[in-house]
Amino acid sequence: MTIYFDLADEKLFGNEAGEDEDQALLNEHFVDHDSFNHFFDPNKHLSVASARKGMGKSALISQLKYRLENEDAYGNPVVVKAKGNELLGLGDFTSKDQAYLENYWKRIICKKIIIEIGRTIGFAVSSDAISMVEIAELDGLKGKNLVGGLVSRIKAKIPFLDAEIKSSIPENYESLLASYQSGFSERTVWLLIDDIDAKFQNTIDYQARVGSFFSAIRGLAFEQNNLRIRATVRSDVWSCLRHLEDLDKLDQYLIEIFWKKKQMQDILVKKIISYVNRKDPNSIESRYSPSRDYNKILDLIFTSPIVWGHDSDAKLFEAISAFSNRRPRWMVQLCRMAAAKAHESRKRKINLDHINYVLVDFGKKRRDDLIKEHKHQFCDLEILIDAFRATEKEFRYSDIHSVLEEKFIRGRPTSEIPLVDGSKYVNPEDLGHFVHKLGLISRLHTDGKTFTHFSDDPDLYRSAENRKDNIVWSIHPSYRTFLNIR
Numbered sequence: 001m002t003i004y005f006d007l008a009d010e011k012l013f014g015n016e017a018g019e020d021e022d023q024a025l026l027n028e029h030f031v032d033h034d035s036f037n038h039f040f041d042p043n044k045h046l047s048v049a050s051a052r053k054g055m056g057k058s059a060l061i062s063q064l065k066y067r068l069e070n071e072d073a074y075g076n077p078v079v080v081k082a083k084g085n086e087l088l089g090l091g092d093f094t095s096k097d098q099a100y101l102e103n104y105w106k107r108i109i110c111k112k113i114i115i116e117i118g119r120t121i122g123f124a125v126s127s128d129a130i131s132m133v134e135i136a137e138l139d140g141l142k143g144k145n146l147v148g149g150l151v152s153r154i155k156a157k158i159p160f161l162d163a164e165i166k167s168s169i170p171e172n173y174e175s176l177l178a179s180y181q182s183g184f185s186e187r188t189v190w191l192l193i194d195d196i197d198a199k200f201q202n203t204i205d206y207q208a209r210v211g212s213f214f215s216a217i218r219g220l221a222f223e224q225n226n227l228r229i230r231a232t233v234r235s236d237v238w239s240c241l242r243h244l245e246d247l248d249k250l251d252q253y254l255i256e257i258f259w260k261k262k263q264m265q266d267i268l269v270k271k272i273i274s275y276v277n278r279k280d281p282n283s284i285e286s287r288y289s290p291s292r293d294y295n296k297i298l299d300l301i302f303t304s305p306i307v308w309g310h311d312s313d314a315k316l317f318e319a320i321s322a323f324s325n326r327r328p329r330w331m332v333q334l335c336r337m338a339a340a341k342a343h344e345s346r347k348r349k350i351n352l353d354h355i356n357y358v359l360v361d362f363g364k365k366r367r368d369d370l371i372k373e374h375k376h377q378f379c380d381l382e383i384l385i386d387a388f389r390a391t392e393k394e395f396r397y398s399d400i401h402s403v404l405e406e407k408f409i410r411g412r413p414t415s416e417i418p419l420v421d422g423s424k425y426v427n428p429e430d431l432g433h434f435v436h437k438l439g440l441i442s443r444l445h446t447d448g449k450t451f452t453h454f455s456d457d458p459d460l461y462r463s464a465e466n467r468k469d470n471i472v473w474s475i476h477p478s479y480r481t482f483l484n485i486r
Helices: 023-029 036-040 057-070 084-088 098-121 135-141 146-160 173-184 204-223 235-241 247-253 261-279 294-299 316-324 328-344 352-357 359-374 381-386 397-409 428-438
Strands: 046-051 078-083 189-194 227-234 254-256 306-308 311-314 441-444 473-475
Touching (some): 023 057, 036 046, 036 057, 036 254, 057 078, 057 189, 057 227, 078 084, 078 098, 084 098, 084 189, 098 146, 098 189, 098 204, 204 227, 204 235, 204 247, 227 235, 261 294, 261 316, 261 328, 306 316, 311 316, 316 328, 316 352, 328 359, 359 381, 428 441
Parallel strands (some): 046 254, 078 189, 189 227
Antiparallel strands (some): 306 311
């Protein structure tokens, strides 16, 4: 029996946000990446995943948490997962002094671990009731077991809490803590911090606050025994922080997440076969293997072949891949939007017309994403993007600068052009390099469908070859329809 797909079912392609996905489903369609090895390695004290929005940083944190709690290789760790805003809510970060903030972050992190230990043991003490670990106490814990030291601190502080707070703590708290300390004193603490850079703006205050966090976790990870720290940061935010003192020492612990087209295909194929197995586990299609039958799996949902570039026998995934710009979240959004249109048209499969139909709305989402993600790097970003409206889809270096001169700069003196990614504007090349970094333009190869993205070659726009007009640039397909570029 052939399975029937309800294209209106939002579960077909899973949740757009990996961290909001049901963990069992995330496990089914999670695709390992070579760069993740360092992140998952229990012997590595520190690892920070860097990527743009929609690339899977939060899903990576969720997957690591699952493995820590379910795989024997990690032992029986204490797992502390927190969002950046949650940590910020535990203290007052109004200071701008980098050294002070670094020490303050260490104390906040220890406070969060203490709260988690209390929750694990079976009693909860509000964050307001827990005074922070003093710097002298942290110094005394250097080279020692972190869990044992923090449990000792909890035992010492509880007698001095207010009676109302103490009433919520079991009377046998001393034996509970002693049992925990003796039975689990060698447990490793895994600290998983996501979105520390949420709502980041490229100001001195934000740079100090977020930059000091990374200095703090590097210090803690190597000062305390049995502590492993994993964090995420947007690549655009990291580029704004790298000039800060000490952060160059963190580069060796940074992993960059980039997805190849085959890996993007693997993600989509696994999502579809996961849906098949839930919908009808006894169907013929449920026996398909993602690694062997990926074309058959794609053909369950998408109509192929299509004409794509110079290829008249291409799979519809080629178009999906191009419009998704190597971001899994964009791919899921596009598929869901196209599926809704196919359902509305009473079609059983998604075809290229359905994708083309939704490209205006999809492009608007992408433009809005760019503005939300990068406006802190260039305050006139919306106007800069709009400068490319109704232009050509392909340019040379000199063409791009002509567009920028005519539609954005318009004779304004350089002093009136905003800072570009934290640097003073000098000439149109600064803006061309920036829109390449954003992914608004990419190098187009002679086959008409292959692109070189900024992540593939960050220095390409400023290269001698480009300055000689030897490179063809193209507005990325995900933006063209919205920008009225044909």
